[in-house]
Amino acid sequence: MAPDNKSPPWALRWRSNTLFIIATVAVGLFTDLFLYGLVVPVLPFMLRNKLSIPQDEIQSYVSNLLAAYAGASVVSSVPAGWIADRTNSRRVPFLSGLAALLAATIMLALGNSIAMLCVARVLQGISAAVVWTIGLAMILDTVGPQNLGKVVGSIFSFISVGELMAPVIGGVLYEKTGYSGVFGVAAGVLGLDFLMRLLVVEKKTAAKYDIDLGPDAQNEEQGAQGDYEATRDSAEVENVSNHEQTTERDALIPNKKLEDDDIYRIRHEPNKIVRTFPILICFRSPRLLAGLGLAFVQASLLAMFDATIPTEAQSLFGFTSLQAGLLFIALDVPYLILGPVAGWAVDRYGTKLAAVVGFGYLVPTLILLRLPSDNILPGKSNIILYCALLALNGVGLAVIGSPSVVEASDVVGKFNQANPGFFGVNGPYAQLYGFNSLFFCAGLTIGPVVAGALRDGIGYGNMNLVFALISTITATLSFFIVGGKPSWNHIFKI
Template identity: 55%
Template sequence: MAKCTGQTLLNTLQIRADYSVKPAGLAWRSNTFFIVATVTIALFTDLFLYSLFVPILPYMLQDRVGLPDSRVQSNVSGLLAAYAGASVICSPIAGILADRMSTRQAPFLLGLLALLGATVLLFVGSTLPVLIVARVLQGISGAFVWTIGLALCLETVGPNNLGKTIGTIFSFISVGTLCAPLVGGVLYDKAGYPGVFGIAFVILAIDFILRLFVIEKKVARKYEVDDPDSVSDLDATQQDGTQDEEQQNDDDENQPLLVTKEDDHAAFKLSENQPRIARLIPILPCLGDTRLLTAFLVALIQATLLGSFDATIPTVGQEYFRFGSLKAGMLFLPLGTFDLLLGPVFGWCVDRYGTKVVAVGAYGYLVPVLILLRLPHPGGKDQILLYGGLLGLCGIGLAATSAPSVVEAGVVVQKYYEHNPEFFGPGGPYAQLYGFNSMVYSAGLTLGPELAGQLKQVIGYGNMNLVLGIICAATAALCLAFIGGKPWVSTKRKS
């Protein structure tokens, strides 16, 4: 009895896997909602802690490090870029590790430990090198959480529901981007650094508990070999066959009229003579696909825009309106509100109407809105309202940029997997895919602050946004040409 109780405890904590002894709470810990909620909280924590320090970074550099005002903007951009640069390097590594491991929980927890270390260093650090190391650790954490979280999400809900799931997740985690700068500004203003880092450690504790408890569906099924019906809500995995069949029927009805199944097979069938590195990293042969590359481009530009906002909004608040940390944080409020409200709507639109319509519409819409950001100038209440309103309009466009990249990349790689199952193996290369997606996204977070910071200093804030508008116009054109298939091929849809 004692041995059984001890084994149950080890299985409950997932320290040891004995599939003859069920861990406590197997049903709810492998529940679809709980898994998606855990991934959501993990992504929320990463974004929240990333954004929590954005409005106070200028003050940390001035108060702790003692930098003069002339060096603050460049070093703020550098600290934001350090996070993203580390994530660029580590994201593919996280994907490869995740696909080779039997469970995703270990690297998921490893990422959280890196985030804990980063938060401690930010709390105690008083020199620029220490702050840089802290942001690098945050980037490593972000690489693991985004790569593994998105792969786990796809495995849990299946490709049919990925669009609205991603849209809902991104709308919720946008609360991190929305609230963190405001919360950071308020706490710094009222309670100083202890208040800011206190809430950070509380959120880390909640995230750790959830990640420790979650049990993947493929792991849960191993405990249920003799009694599969006793685990509730394994729909996403138990019904894979039915979902795949229904998805295939939908795909047949949505196939371009000028494209045959033979053409589809020829487009996605890989040569059997693949180099050794491609067999070690199976996602590599897929990277020549223009649709996949365009999906990565969408993620790159989305992150570039977010990084540019993070790097410039606090300093614009200081320079234009003489805002402190609290009011500078409040400028993020209109930007994130529409992202929060409209994320699920645009995710549903991706599932219903495809990635092309949403992606082209989003980036085309952002062109005039970004150009209009040339209008605000230093002034009083009227200029503050104008700037906040335009940031809100930007939030609408940003809400529509989240789902198309993730869904399009998943659809393309799924087609390669369907036509080359032996090459990719039973698990597929999905963690590697989202590792590369995270790498590209992080590259955008690296590029955005540096690009925006340099352009703002050289040509001014208004002209900086004009350049971003031109980039969005080019992105919309590429999405029209490549994402979701060719635009001139007629398709039929279910009535």
């Protein structure tokens, strides 16, 4: 029966459809990254032509404006999650994030002072924190933990196009059409995003009018947000016989269930800070810290490619901004195609395998990026080699796209199950994704700064060697921490 005898919203069935909710979140994340990157190549011209900033001061102002965005995202992520976990609907804060982005875009288009541009970038940063935090929480509410990797992998594949191509598109639009073309495209993307966010209806809201429109039956039976253990156990039952579970699994990991309960159960009364921000209790698990660390390294690698491909292409091949932008296709296509497959593998085989294989695979592919700089092949052959190496790296980026989110969600889900009611009705998931956004934004900020300094200081090849070393360390830590301690069960799980 409908609540308060009200009629159900118009077109409730398709507005609460799982695919429409996923598409809405994906478009929201795409819009955030696309608009962020779209104005980056335009900022120096705005500062010089509209604000008459001296040429020798432009780089400093651009860096400060980028820092304002990143700083606002980092500061806003956790509060956004805290608020979202204490509201009845995630849709309202999701819309508020778009309002901040709309205001920021208008201020950038009309800005005639440094202060206005700075405020605009801060609003963009706040919007990013909200959309990432609320969006990922809505995805978990909708698909449940057992499908999280596949969905997140698909979404990351889609939004990577916006992240990597937006700066090039912005530069081309500004060159061909000026400010009007850049902000006209921005307005079109914002319009689509606004329409979808306005129409979307959450599963739990739809269920008040029609129980059949609630979360999927499998999520209802398992308790969509709480019963992570039951979900994963049922997945194992499908692939391993009961006899094998009671012999091999128990022999290799004795009393695993009891140990897990002890690890995740809260036995002492938390202090006031933890009661206010209950997600903090989950940080006693090294797996959560490792999962967030994966997000940081993943974002750093994405930002490294974004920052160095155009400059390296110009230096090596004399490419224009448009030609350099086309190189991103080689990186994007494998990411776009393989992201959903890699996400499915995370759901099927676990986070440890994906993290170890993904970051381990990136070690040689990053090192090999030094070959074009050594000019081992003549002319166009060297360009083809660079494209091929970028494509190989795109495969690795696809594999590491979802383990961080799935690992962190799994840990927090186990805390939520072991301590019923401690985290409130909505659970701690928006708070978790607030921290995930914080670490991811920190990676997007630090990655290009470190990459640029290393490229200028020790060269492009050695810069990639440093990032390969970081990937090596990440893969090693993933083997020992991500997904729990390594065991024969993990090794032979496939």
